[in-house]
């Protein structure tokens with residue numbers, strides 16, 4: 172017989188289990204506290220609009236509903252962009268042919284040589300990035316998280332509204348938001364000098 176008390180207990184356990192499972196999925200989430208703090212600082216920056224940080228943070232914690240996590244719902248697990256590989260956060264954001272085109276342009280634009288293939292490696296890079304002047308470092312962090320956010324939105328628009336995924340449009344939007352933020356922080360000449368076309 173399930174009285175009220177055990178039911179609450181079960182719910183509590185379920186909640187705990189679910190939370191733990193979520194963090195288990197999350198790559199290297201079980202890290203020393205010091206490192207987690209560092210990652211938190213890398214993602215949540217005052218100059219990055221929170222909506223951009225949010226997707227990266229969700230992905231890092233293994234909370235984005237990518238298709239590899241929805242198998243139990245009987246959903247097709249193929250990446251909606253390439254239809255070839257299973258969709259995971261790392262595939263979608265870094266390894267898919269469609270999104271790699273976006274990175275290629277963004278990285279060329281910002282003079283980034285590092286190869287980034289996973290969300291944790293992206294965060295690690297952001298936490299440790301020291302090269303270049305402050306303006307370009309800010310631009311790279313912002314552009315990285317804006318790219319992840321805009322890719323995620325474009326992926327959802329494709330699934331739910333059948334809007335074609337357009338790498339060029341994403342590159343355009345990333346550049347636009349990066350310029351808007353940079354121009355609000357630095358004199359025009361500084362931005363032009365480091366981020367001119």
Ligand SMILES: [Zn+2]
Nearest residue numbers: 250252253267
């Ligand atoms: Zn793909």
